[in-house]
Amino acid sequence: MSKKIPIEGWMLLPTIAFLAVLSIYPFIYLIRMSFMEFSRVPDRPSQFIGVKNWANMIRDPLIVHSWIVTIKYYVTSLCLQIVLGTILALLIYRTKALQGVIAPMISAPMFLAPVLVGLLWRLLLDPSYGAYFYWMNRLGFFHFLEKIGFSNVKSVFGSNSLALPALIVINTWQWTPLIMLIVLAGLTAIPRELVEAASIDGASSLQRIRFVVFPLLKSTFIVALLIRTMDLIRFFTVIFVTTAGGPADATKILAMRIYENAFSFYKLGYASTLGVTLLGITIFLGIAFVRVISRGEAA
């Protein structure tokens, strides 16, 4: 038990008060909304309909579809980012000079506003004048994709087979640097003696990485995993700006569907139901996050 200075907790009060108003109240409001049906006609008030929204959600095939898309998007993005980020970190952690120059350059995409990320990639992948589209076409990339089974390769965001992979690539482009930086921090925390001892014992580079470095990086990977999990589930700005969930719902992750139900269909009650569900799952994952981290610190 560390010593504490006897200061009244009053300094925390303004924060708690603000947050109570700004987060607890809306949250309760949201839950209440999930049991209601909102009408589009201004004169008719909203009605309390009990668990009808919840019953509908469980039986709704569109929601199941959205969950599938969300999981596909999430798992693929996460795997790609962790692999690529780790490779990058391993490539540059030996040289301090490299780190100082390369890491900031690679990190730049993280600072660009998501809406601009979406718009920028729309520019790059536009079938008529996009630079990336043009070069990929010249290299025969789309022809190759068609050969291995992708359909509709005339455009990227308008293609029901290419849209989701494109979004995964974009998300990887923007957030792999975060993984790289996290793994880099973990790598530099490993004492050199351990790795040197292994190489003296005759281990090759790859063996050193597999048997010494990776086990020590376990908690680092977990942090990276959970930070990205929370963000991948929540954010849909890039999707909104590039495909808006299309074509034909191919990219309609749950977060996008919540927005659509609320602001396109004005089914605020149903959207609230979906929202509470998504929030619940995210909080559940967040509990895991806090628990793993605090266990890591206690160890």
Next chain:
Amino acid sequence: MFLEQIKEKMVKVGAAIILIALVVWFVFPLFWMFLCSFKSPQQMYSLPPIFFFKPTLANYSEMIFRRDIFHFFFNSLICAGISTIIALTLGSLGGYALARARIPRKQDIAFWMITTRMAPIAVVLLPFFLIFLSLRILYTLTALVIVYTSFNLPFATWLLWGFFEGTPLEIEEAALCDGCSKFGVFRKIALPLITPGLVTTAILCFMFAWNDFMFASVFTTRQTMTLPVIASNYMAAKRAIPWGQVTATGSFVFIPILLGGILIRRYFITGLTLGAIK
């Protein structure tokens, strides 16, 4: 022996090539955005894509003089700035209290704060939309400041709590013995000690608010729009999208944050992983 050396060299060269390719992969789109902001529409649409051309400032002058971009720049600045100031002020007070005072159920409070960072944006939009509607502040900057504060405040409190925990108690105890008031200790000793932490938190809070699009697009209208919303408005264009202006707007949005990020690069990871990695 010789074969070993050749193999090693080849691995090194291979690694270097991969690294260079990856750096280009990450940096090129940003470079392209900046480059395109100096292109005329003809240059923008020409294929193959051109790298060397006579640049024009027409896009920037259009944004500055005809589209009044500084008006929206200041909207962004006000919303991001005020919410950051509030978050820093209350967050440093709260973070200090959490680090130093005996507060019951600290874990629960901490967890509650972190959950506000986890709420899906679509989920937060709904109740706020209805609440603002009934309070009749829906399309004002005030509404946006409130929303930004709702996620920046817990984030700042959490981060600053971590930074305060990292400072030694002895200096503060000594000051208390010397007759300094408790608040004085906070103001004159603890706060200056975590100046890098304050700067990091400030820049990250500012960045999240500045880059936000979803909240801004729902809660603003003509006069109160922020930069990200302006950028996306062009997508609704009936005829060809004026990419020159979109990319020019992109520069206005990106460059301040890039500069801020460079400033805090040492603490960036600590900030983004909520202090889990230092």
